[in-house]
Amino acid sequence: MATDVVHAAPPAAELSRNRTLVVGTAFAAVASIMVFVGLFAVYISVRQNNEFLVENGLGGSLWFPEGAVQIAPGTMMLFTTWISAFSISWAVQAIRNDDRRNAYAALFLTMLMGAAIINQMAFAISDFGLPVDRSTPAFFLYTIYGSYIVFMAIAIAFVLLMAIRAIAGQFNSRNADGVQAAAIYWYATVIVYMPVWYLITITK
Amino acid sequence: MTATDTHIDTHVDDHVSTDLDPSDGLYRLVASNDHKMVGRLWIGASVLFLLAVAILGVVSNIERISLDGIGVFGDVATYFQSWALFRTAAIFMVVVPLFIGIATVIVPLQIGSASVAFPRLAAASFWSWFMASSIHIASFLADGGLGPAEGTNDEGTVLSIVSLGLMIVSILAASVCIATSVIALRPAGMTLVRVPAFTWSMLVATSVWLFSLPVLIANLIYAYVDLQGREPIAFGNPDRLWSSIEWAWSQPQVYAYAIPVLGVLADVVPVSAKHRQANRSVVLALIGLFGVLSFGAWAQHALSRGADPVFEGGNYIYDEFLYIAFGLVVVLPVLGVLGGVADTLRRGSIPKLSAAFLGALTGVILVLGAATAGALRVIPLWDALHEENQLLSSSTAQLSLVFAAAIASGIGALAYWSPKIFGGYANEPLAMLGVMAVFMGGLTAGVADMVSAFLGQPDISVAPVSESAVETMNLMVVIGLVLIAGGALALIGALVPAASSDEQLPDDPWDGHTLEWAAPSPPPVGNFVEALEVVASAEPLLDEFEEVS
Numbered sequence: 001m002a003t004d005v006v007h008a009a010p011p012a013a014e015l016s017r018n019r020t021l022v023v024g025t026a027f028a029a030v031a032s033i034m035v036f037v038g039l040f041a042v043y044i045s046v047r048q049n050n051e052f053l054v055e056n057g058l059g060g061s062l063w064f065p066e067g068a069v070q071i072a073p074g075t076m077m078l079f080t081t082w083i084s085a086f087s088i089s090w091a092v093q094a095i096r097n098d099d100r101r102n103a104y105a106a107l108f109l110t111m112l113m114g115a116a117i118i119n120q121m122a123f124a125i126s127d128f129g130l131p132v133d134r135s136t137p138a139f140f141l142y143t144i145y146g147s148y149i150v151f152m153a154i155a156i157a158f159v160l161l162m163a164i165r166a167i168a169g170q171f172n173s174r175n176a177d178g179v180q181a182a183a184i185y186w187y188a189t190v191i192v193y194m195p196v197w198y199l200i201t202i203t204k
Numbered sequence: 205m206t207a208t209d210t211h212i213d214t215h216v217d218d219h220v221s222t223d224l225d226p227s228d229g230l231y232r233l234v235a236s237n238d239h240k241m242v243g244r245l246w247i248g249a250s251v252l253f254l255l256a257v258a259i260l261g262v263v264s265n266i267e268r269i270s271l272d273g274i275g276v277f278g279d280v281a282t283y284f285q286s287w288a289l290f291r292t293a294a295i296f297m298v299v300v301p302l303f304i305g306i307a308t309v310i311v312p313l314q315i316g317s318a319s320v321a322f323p324r325l326a327a328a329s330f331w332s333w334f335m336a337s338s339i340h341i342a343s344f345l346a347d348g349g350l351g352p353a354e355g356t357n358d359e360g361t362v363l364s365i366v367s368l369g370l371m372i373v374s375i376l377a378a379s380v381c382i383a384t385s386v387i388a389l390r391p392a393g394m395t396l397v398r399v400p401a402f403t404w405s406m407l408v409a410t411s412v413w414l415f416s417l418p419v420l421i422a423n424l425i426y427a428y429v430d431l432q433g434r435e436p437i438a439f440g441n442p443d444r445l446w447s448s449i450e451w452a453w454s455q456p457q458v459y460a461y462a463i464p465v466l467g468v469l470a471d472v473v474p475v476s477a478k479h480r481q482a483n484r485s486v487v488l489a490l491i492g493l494f495g496v497l498s499f500g501a502w503a504q505h506a507l508s509r510g511a512d513p514v515f516e517g518g519n520y521i522y523d524e525f526l527y528i529a530f531g532l533v534v535v536l537p538v539l540g541v542l543g544g545v546a547d548t549l550r551r552g553s554i555p556k557l558s559a560a561f562l563g564a565l566t567g568v569i570l571v572l573g574a575a576t577a578g579a580l581r582v583i584p585l586w587d588a589l590h591e592e593n594q595l596l597s598s599s600t601a602q603l604s605l606v607f608a609a610a611i612a613s614g615i616g617a618l619a620y621w622s623p624k625i626f627g628g629y630a631n632e633p634l635a636m637l638g639v640m641a642v643f644m645g646g647l648t649a650g651v652a653d654m655v656s657a658f659l660g661q662p663d664i665s666v667a668p669v670s671e672s673a674v675e676t677m678n679l680m681v682v683i684g685l686v687l688i689a690g691g692a693l694a695l696i697g698a699l700v701p702a703a704s705s706d707e708q709l710p711d712d713p714w715d716g717h718t719l720e721w722a723a724p725s726p727p728p729v730g731n732f733v734e735a736l737e738v739v740a741s742a743e744p745l746l747d748e749f750e751e752v753s
Contacts, residue, residue, distance in 0.1 A: 008623070018321075018389050019388055020321040020322065020385075020389065022386050023321075023383075023384045023387045024321060024322055024380050024381070024384040024386045024388075026377075027383050027411075027414055028380055028382060028413065030414060031376055031415075031417075031418045032418070033418075033420075034414070034415055034418035034419055034501075035418040035419070035421050035422050036415075037418075037419065037420070037422075037424070038418060038419035038420070038421070038422025038423065038501065039422045039426070040418070041422075041423065041502075041507055042422065042423070042426060042439075042506045042507065043505075045506055045507045045508070046506070090335045118372045132434070133434060136437055136438075139429065139430065139437055142429070143425060144430045146275045146429070147425060158354060169695075182326045
């Protein structure tokens with residue numbers, strides 16, 4: 001007597017997708033990081049130059065005046081970038097789990113953190129009280145902070161765009177590319193801030 | 205729809221909303237995001253700029269024939285502006301855009317893709333680059349430029365800086381499209397080792413550009429900010445502006461613009477010799493090594509001496525061990541690639557002398573010339589070459605050689621891929637004439653500038669002394685640049701019949717090895733009529749041919 005064998009259907013094959021947005025964003029993030037590498041490299045070099053001049057009595061000056069750069073605002077910004085790294089990771093995980101409410105909340109929180117960082121930077125800039133004159137340290141400080149504000153603004157715009165697309169129904173557990181791409185770019189802002197913090201806030 | 209959309213457009217007209225007639229030429233030109241049209245735009249604009257740049261080079265070098273002061277330009281500032289414009293335009297309006305254009309058409313075809321990644325971004329990058337290039341030229345006409353302080357105004361200089369920055373951002377956006385295509389749009393079975401050599405070289409080149417050119421943007425940011433609202437401290441000072449960015453036109457960075465030249469040769473020679481590339485993975489690795497060695501963002505004066513000219517605490521960049529090592533080692537991968545293709549030629553049949561073959565070969569010979577000039581420059585024995593004027597002259601020699609290498613190779617590539625790019629054959633005799641003119645011109649200008657460097661080429665603005673040998677060399681440079689301008693004219697003449705041809709071409713007129721030759725000539729929207737099979741080797745069409753025969 002023949003036995004009826006019930007064959008289960010094979011699991012659905014993984015959808016083959018071209019992850020262009022993720023790859024493209026990774027390239028863009030690297031290029032953005034390299035802009036800051038260029039800014040930092042010149043900053044460090046000129047600062048070393050200044051130290052050499054001071055040490056050898058050839059000129060130069062104290063880099064930042066005593067008390068001009070406070071440790072608290074810069075460190076607060078560092079913690080805020082770290083928190084935002086968690087919140088954007090939360091968004092990616094939520095969208096991968098088809099948990100849209102959490103994804104929206106996490107994306108909103110990330111943008112809020114970004115806005116907070118820009119706000120803190122604006123506060124720090126006004127708090128420095130360094131005139132934009134022929135002072136080399138002030139020139140570097142404002143250029144690096146200003147560039148970072150632009151970088152952060154681009155990252156916020158990217159997250160906002162992906163949030164709108166998520167709210168419109170795009171992205172789910174099978175395709176979270178847009179949110180992942182926004183996260184990659186956001187991580188770049190977090191990575192870049194660490195040397196900003198070290199070079200400006202810590203080494204002053 | 206945004207530039208971040210991931211899906212590939214195969215029906216251009218569905219995605220672009222406009223009142224223009226879709227069959228209208230202007231519509232197709234302006235609104236299309238088909239990678240072939242975008243690539244043609246890059247190529248067309250860069251060829252036109254090539255002609256203008258070659259003429260500018262001739263005029264500005266006529267000034268140098270006589271070292272007894274300024275004759276043609278009237279004053280030193282105007283001469284320097286044309287000198288700087290020649291450099292920015294040669295690289296960022298001609299060499300890099302030409303390869304981006306060829307790659308935007310050919311890379312998706314070589315990897316069996318329906319389009320380039322981010323087609324809208326690719327189109328946007330062309331138009332923003334074109335606008336920025338036009339503004340850049342206009343800024344020089346408005347007494348802007350990149351120095352010197354006397355003879356330029358700050359507003360014009362700011363415009364030059366911003367437009368140069370925008371050109372680079374546009375080039376980087378196009379680079380993202382190409383690099384992403386290679387990484388993410390390859391078909392089943394095509395591993396990175398199996399991608400065609402030109403595609404590989406473009407992946408290497410765009411990666412190096414994406415790592416190095418943002419550093420140039422950082423330099424430009426400092427210069428821009430420094431020019432705002434008060435006397436500049438250092439970076440924006442027009443007298444020192446060029447020295448903070450000149451690394452992008454000097455070795456090793458100057459080689460980064462010639463990376464695709466190696467890829468063109470490694471693609472054209474096996475097809476010409478009707479033989480598989482021997483030791484293919486080694487050739488790809490050598491192209492990669494050349495790319496790594498051409499990363500030059502670290503070789504800038506500001507990083508070794510700071511921004512202050514009185515700083516003597518650090519080493520001069522040209523005395524750094526790394527700089528000398530890179531300068532010497534960079535010759536090896538070029539020699540290796542030449543050896544690799546020579547081996548293929550030895551194993552295969554004698555190739556027909558064509559513009560493609562000649563262009564590809566002479567291009568790499570010129571790159572080898574540039575690398576050799578660089579090696580001579582860094583050998584400690586030639587300490588005499590370390591004087592500022594001599595360094596400038598040897599840098600110019602390398603730039604001339606790289607410029608000519610890219611043009612010769614570009615002509616070869618355009619002749620080779622013209623059925624895919626334009627849907628017709630390029631005029632072969634004119635293309636060959638163009639290649640030879642550019643090769644001879646580049647060699648003449650490059651060698652003459654290098655000899656001038658050994659002779660102690662005086663700086664026209666600083667030491668107007670008469671030196672007949674140097675003047676003779678400078679006359680040869682002019683002759684070389686006239687030849688390059690003639691080559692540009694021949695190139696335009698060669699491409700006109702290709703672009704206007706209605707002839708029905710075979711898919712694979714050269715018995716090609718790689719996937720682009722499986723597409724119709726010219727390829728339709730979506731590129732491939734039939735679905736591609738799983739790729740099992742680096743030469744899928746050659747496999748198929750061998751199976752059938």
